[in-house]
Amino acid sequence: MRQDTDVIVVGAGPGGSVTAAAMAKQGLRVLMLDRAEFPRDKVCGDAVAGKCLDLLTELGVGNFDSPDYYKIDCFTVIGPSGRSLRYDFSKSAEPRTPSAIVPRLIFDNDLFQFAMRNGVNFCKASVNGLIIENGQVVGVKARSGKQEMEFRASLVIGADGASSVVARDLNARQPREDRWAVALRAYIKTDVPLDRNIDFAFLDKIQPGYAWFFPISEYEANIGVGMRSDFYKKQNYSLEEALAYYMTTPEVKRLIGSHKPENVRSWSLPIYTPDLKRVFNGALLIGDAGAFITPLAGAGINTAIVTGLCAAQAAQRAFRLGDFSERGLRIYNALWRKEIGANMRRELWLHNVLSVVPQLIDSFLAASRSVPALVPTVLGKL
Ligand SMILES: Cc1cc2nc3c(=O)[nH]c(=O)nc-3n(C[C@H](O)[C@H](O)[C@H](O)COP(=O)(O)OP(=O)(O)OC[C@H]3O[C@@H](n4cnc5c(N)ncnc54)[C@H](O)[C@@H]3O)c2cc1C
Incomplete structure (x- = not known):
């Protein structure tokens, strides 16, 4: 089975759902794939920073007044x-x-439902590889039950977490043990x-x-x-x-x-490493797939969402210019560095000293x- 869309987002965690919703709001056809059905658990400390709740409120996700969001x-x-x-x-x-401390079973589903409300198409499928033609990522191969599928798009966003298949196929897995x-x-x-x-x-x-x-x-x-x-x-x-x-x-x-x-x-x-490659011909890596865990606190929900929003901005520009090359998508690096670069450097330095x-x-x-x-x-x- 083969399906075409504008963008494929692999992974419907916080990074994937918010990125997919942002791009769908821009008018793009977005297909989000996840191997899990939602709601689903995710191993986590369940701590969501106040600044992250502010950002999500601004995006229109909700107001987080429910007692499920246990305020600290x-x-x-x-x-x-x-x-x-x-x-x-x-x-x-x-x-x-x-x-707030909120079980990921609840939090991730709230973000997933936000993506659905904004017109993102979802398919439960496990991605097992990228389709790369002439050095350009043009889609993904996936499996759902016994069915093998191919999805093609101008852009693939790897939001598939620490065990990212997208990062693996692009040789972008974090190589250092101390990271x-x-x-x-x-x-x-x-x-x-x-x-x-x-x-x-x-x-x-x-x-x-x-x-x-x-x-x-x-x-x-x-x-x-x-x-x-x-x-x-x-x-x-x-x-x-x-x-x-x-x-x-x-x-x-x-x-x-x-x-x-x-x-x-x-x-x-995967702890943040400054010089990891995250931009490719036809693909970007966000959140844990792009090794954006803060070095000191070991937190990654906020950075997954922030880097996802930066990727959505880079995508908007790429669609406007019709340029999905690494060069055309490179602005992503400047965008996330502006948002979180200084904080990440400070935490990495502190983490190295305290280690x-x-x-x-x-x-x-x-x-x-x-x-x-x-x-x-x-x-x-x-
Ligand atoms: C024990 C622990 C405690 C933590 N505590 C905190 C905390 O308190 N606060 C905090 O901010 N961060 C915490 N983190 C980090 C946080 O969990 C991650 O940084 C965050 O989940 C990253 O979001 P993401 O969207 O990038 O990826 P994920 O949340 O990992 O989502 C990835 C999604 O991709 C899907 N997927 C994976 N592979 C495939 C595939 N091949 N095909 C299709 N779908 C796929 C998965 O099913 C999943 O839904 C903790 C991590 C751990 C391990």
Whole structure:
């Protein structure tokens, strides 16, 4: 079976759905493919930054007032020595929309439905390769059940996440081990009502990396642990063991009592690398497919959406000029660099320093007690 369209978006995660909706709004015929049926779970900490909710509200996705979006008032950072610091967002000089913890089962479906409302065509199919003719990407090959399919378009957007087939076929997979992280997530019930606080615990045993405890409701939390892959491979414990260790720390133990973690799953994270190739003849890579995970926090929802919107802008220009060559699409690099380049560079630098000397987190927490303005300056922007 063969079908033609203007643009193919591979992957209907946050990056894919928002990009597809933006391009459909421009009047393009957009076909979005995903191997999963929605709603579907995605391994994640489920934390969506307030600035991301602002952007989605501006785009018309919704107003996020539903209790499924569990709003956060403050965060606590725990250093390797056990020293901790709590930061209340209401103390921030600029008023800001609170971040929310929302299961990806719900969040991704809200964005998927937004794409559907905006006229994006969807097909549940697993993409297994690109169609490349004379060095130009002209479509994708996919499979749905036993049916083999081909879809052709002027432009293909790779939004298929960390295991991207589009990036693989373009030889654009993140090659360096130290630019990958692995993380494990679970859900857990609690005995006591939870504050609207999120914990980032930089435990001595899990360096460089951190464990987290993010409430999704009054009596349930998303709990997890993540580490950079190259360091993780040298450890003699598994992520499951690291999570079990975190669950024995007094503060977590007090909350969870004897509850057991449920729905435990792990996945990998491609950490941002400045010089990775993301623009090709007839194709662009966004979100995790383009390795846009923030190096310090390990977050990628906001950057998937922002890079997706940059790709939609580059697509609009390419259709206006009728130029889908790498040269014609190169503006994408300038657009995403303008939006997130400086932040990514700052986080990458901090991540590299803290990977070598994690004790600096304790020094930072100690210094912040004397100079409270340090916290909003350094952490408040994450
Ligand atoms: C344990 C963990 C915790 C995290 N916590 C956070 C957090 O709290 N906050 C945050 O901002 N980020 C977090 N991240 C990162 C975040 O999950 C990703 O950065 C984000 O999901 C990227 O969005 P995306 O749209 O690029 O890709 P994805 O969300 O991965 O979506 C990709 C889509 O492509 C589809 N797909 C994949 N391959 C194919 C194929 N061959 N054919 C068809 N479809 C395909 C998948 O089904 C999926 O729907 C975490 C990641 C992990 C692993």
